[in-house]
Amino acid sequence: MGKISAKTGNEAMAEAMRQINPDVVAAYPITPATEIVQIFAGFKSDGLVDTEFIATESEHSALSACIGSAASGARTMTATASQGLVLMQEMLYIASGLRLPIVIAEVNRALSSPINIHCDHSDTMGARDSGWIQIYSENAQEAYDNLIQAVRIAESALLPVMVTIDGFIISHGMERIEIIPDEEVKGFIGEYRPRYTLLDEERSITMGAIDFTDYFFEHKRQQIEAMKEAKEKIIEVSKEFNSRFKRDYGLFECYRLEDARYALVVLGSTGGTVKVVVDELREDGVKAGLLKVRVFRPFPWQEIKDTLAYIPFIAVMDRSDGLSSLGGPVFQEIRSALYDIDSRPKVINYIYGLGGRDTKLHHIKQVFQDLQGIDRTGRIDGLINYLGVRE
Amino acid sequence: MSLKTKGWRELPIGGLILEGGTSEMYKTGGWRSLKPIWSEEKCTHCLTCWIYCPDSAILLSDEKVQGINYDYCKGCGICAKECPTKVKAIEMVEER
Amino acid sequence: MKELVEIRWHGRGGQGAKTAALLFADAALGEGKYVQAFPEYGPERMGAPVQSFNRLSDRPITLHCGVEEPSVVVVLDETLLEIVDVVRGLVEDGILLVNTSEIPQAIRRKVRLEGRKVFTVDASTISRETIGQDIPNTPMLGALIKVTGFINLERMLDDTRRRLEKKFKSKPELIDGNINAIKRAYQEVKGE
Numbered sequence: 001m002g003k004i005s006a007k008t009g010n011e012a013m014a015e016a017m018r019q020i021n022p023d024v025v026a027a028y029p030i031t032p033a034t035e036i037v038q039i040f041a042g043f044k045s046d047g048l049v050d051t052e053f054i055a056t057e058s059e060h061s062a063l064s065a066c067i068g069s070a071a072s073g074a075r076t077m078t079a080t081a082s083q084g085l086v087l088m089q090e091m092l093y094i095a096s097g098l099r100l101p102i103v104i105a106e107v108n109r110a111l112s113s114p115i116n117i118h119c120d121h122s123d124t125m126g127a128r129d130s131g132w133i134q135i136y137s138e139n140a141q142e143a144y145d146n147l148i149q150a151v152r153i154a155e156s157a158l159l160p161v162m163v164t165i166d167g168f169i170i171s172h173g174m175e176r177i178e179i180i181p182d183e184e185v186k187g188f189i190g191e192y193r194p195r196y197t198l199l200d201e202e203r204s205i206t207m208g209a210i211d212f213t214d215y216f217f218e219h220k221r222q223q224i225e226a227m228k229e230a231k232e233k234i235i236e237v238s239k240e241f242n243s244r245f246k247r248d249y250g251l252f253e254c255y256r257l258e259d260a261r262y263a264l265v266v267l268g269s270t271g272g273t274v275k276v277v278v279d280e281l282r283e284d285g286v287k288a289g290l291l292k293v294r295v296f297r298p299f300p301w302q303e304i305k306d307t308l309a310y311i312p313f314i315a316v317m318d319r320s321d322g323l324s325s326l327g328g329p330v331f332q333e334i335r336s337a338l339y340d341i342d343s344r345p346k347v348i349n350y351i352y353g354l355g356g357r358d359t360k361l362h363h364i365k366q367v368f369q370d371l372q373g374i375d376r377t378g379r380i381d382g383l384i385n386y387l388g389v390r391e
Numbered sequence: 392m393s394l395k396t397k398g399w400r401e402l403p404i405g406g407l408i409l410e411g412g413t414s415e416m417y418k419t420g421g422w423r424s425l426k427p428i429w430s431e432e433k434c435t436h437c438l439t440c441w442i443y444c445p446d447s448a449i450l451l452s453d454e455k456v457q458g459i460n461y462d463y464c465k466g467c468g469i470c471a472k473e474c475p476t477k478v479k480a481i482e483m484v485e486e487r
Numbered sequence: 488m489k490e491l492v493e494i495r496w497h498g499r500g501g502q503g504a505k506t507a508a509l510l511f512a513d514a515a516l517g518e519g520k521y522v523q524a525f526p527e528y529g530p531e532r533m534g535a536p537v538q539s540f541n542r543l544s545d546r547p548i549t550l551h552c553g554v555e556e557p558s559v560v561v562v563l564d565e566t567l568l569e570i571v572d573v574v575r576g577l578v579e580d581g582i583l584l585v586n587t588s589e590i591p592q593a594i595r596r597k598v599r600l601e602g603r604k605v606f607t608v609d610a611s612t613i614s615r616e617t618i619g620q621d622i623p624n625t626p627m628l629g630a631l632i633k634v635t636g637f638i639n640l641e642r643m644l645d646d647t648r649r650r651l652e653k654k655f656k657s658k659p660e661l662i663d664g665n666i667n668a669i670k671r672a673y674q675e676v677k678g679e
């Protein structure tokens with residue numbers, strides 16, 4: 001049993017970074033992720049970590065420095081949010097293409113314009129096809145646990161990982177969390193032995209060579225396979241984490257889903273709010289349940305399909321809209337995953353919480369009521385709905 | 392080049408090249424559209440071309456230019472440009 | 488304690504509404520409670536009305552939405568009573584605690600509150616006399632502990648001392664001042 005303390009999501013992420021004690025952290029500050037690096041810089045100046053800390057002049061530079069560092073075989077981390085992640089975008093693809101196990105602590109925040117500092121998932125959803133593993137956290141405890149696991153996952157899958165928390169709601173909200181003793185974190189993540197490094201004089205290698213029509217496709221095919229295989233690696237790491245620290249994580253969490261007739265699919269902090277509503281509805285005899293996606297990349301579509309196959313009415317909650325006119329990205333992927341089921345469930349989409357709009361209990365209740373309405377009438381009135389927006 | 396192109400399962404990940412000095416296997420001579428012709432009579436062996444050639448394609452022996460290695464010479468013309476104006480020992484001609 | 492207690496703090500930017508919520512959460516954690524403390528994030532301007540929140544429970548708290556129906560409202564600055572609807576959503580058996588030199592009945596009239604319980608304490612005066620500055624959030628913690636009874640006073644004082652010892656290594660007088668402020672507010676809070 002670790003130490004119980006009250007920490008904000010940012011403090012929890014910074015604490016995990018202290019315990020991981022990465023070789024290199026290169027970062028540039030941005031609200032609401034600034035604190036993570038600020039607290040970590042404090043650990044550095046207090047001599048609590050051995051990390052080479054690089055304060056860069058932009059997020060693009062921060063991730064570029066991380067790429068150089070990881071390529072030379074150093075365990076490397078950074079933190080960012082929102083526009084910062086967008087400015088990293090070019091380098092995100094390079095990190096994953098070079099198969100560098102960098103870990104980002106990401107705080108979800110809306111993208112400009114209009115400018116806003118509050119939570120939605122547009123930033124990481126915009127990076128969903130960049131070849132990074134994406135792990136979403138419901139609360140500070142999950143953020144802490146996920147960040148520790150991310151190091152192992154990245155190094156075994158040889159893919160970079162971003163672990164996210166909801167801006168302000170979790171990043172600046174203080175909650176009770178259990179901190180694992182330093183030695184046990186160290187034991188769990190183990191020593192990093194890079195498979196390839198530019199600094200190995202015995203085995204010189206080239207990284208970043210040009211790939212034309214003759215090889216590019218093959219290398220992408222490998223990356224696709226690595227992402228598929230990452231699923232098993234995430235499960236393995238989570239199992240070991242559970243056996244050591246008694247907190248069980250999977251690709252997603254099922255909450256009262258076994259016999260559910262109505263299910264919500266959600267990512268991040270709203271999952272916790274949905275649990276409260278599910279409990280209330282269950283007391284009233286309504287068979288409500290929740291599927292909370294933890295790992296969005298790789299997208300565990302077979303497992304989600306098997307889990308949701310027998311649930312006739314499903315609402316997928318997206319904290320970002322793809323601006324494609326077909327709703328949010330989670331909706332599109334869940335709906336696609338369910339296409340091959342003969343008894344295809346009814347699936348509708350709710351865009352919610354953009355720019356930090358509070359998603360209250362009555363909003364969630366409304367979604368379940370809408371699902372019950374579809375059950376009664378057999379009719380879907382709104383395929384894509386906007387929860388909590390003023391008409 | 393007679394290298395057999397490998398399938399994705401056989402290739403090193405991330406586009407890495409797992410050995411050093413592999414540029415020697417890459418014969419850039421095929422890129423050439425202009426070809427440098429070196430004149431043994433005019434050459435004063437000042438070695439300016441040898442210093443400037445980006446592909447180390449100027450062949451040397453005993454600090455004397457011997458000719459051009461057309462396997463690697465990509466025809467950039469830097470050697471012809473840098474050869475002293477009074478000497479002009481290298482002339483670029485159409486590749487055919 | 489009820490299954491879930493929700494507290495809303497009203498203050499002005501710079502008065503420490505956020506810090507008070509954090510301190511209260513930390514103290515409740517020491518009592519073995521599950522806790523949340525979170526600020527409301529608007530543009531932060533010195534003097535502008537701000538809110539912060541606590542949730543306390545004996546069981547894990549998974550709610551991650553704003554507090555709509557607080558069981559307790561704490562007002563750090565009585566001038567807010569005229570410009571903010573501080574009792575909005577306050578539950579039927581809820582508590583309103585205000586930093587003021589007035590008596591609870593006067594506050595009840597001012598906010599036109601029916602039912603519920605009203606408590607007052609002159610935290611600003613206590614703070615000036617003990618800490619030497621008007622920092623009402625610390626004494627308000629003492630009053631809150633008294634009126635809610637969720638937390639043991641002695642343990643709260645120990646926690647606060649430990650926290651402050653880290654923060655004010657070079658100013659021991661501030662530590663005693665804060666401790667005395669909490670104790671006095673605990674004793675002086677008035678209810679009706």
Ligand code: SF4
Pocket residue numbers: 427443444445446447448449459463464465466467468469470471
């Ligand atoms: S043409 Fe360019 S590559 Fe060829 S020998 Fe001259 S300098 Fe070298």
Ligand code: SF4
Pocket residue numbers: 429433434435436437438439440441456473474475478479480481
């Ligand atoms: S630069 Fe001209 S003169 Fe000098 S070595 Fe080369 S070819 Fe000969």
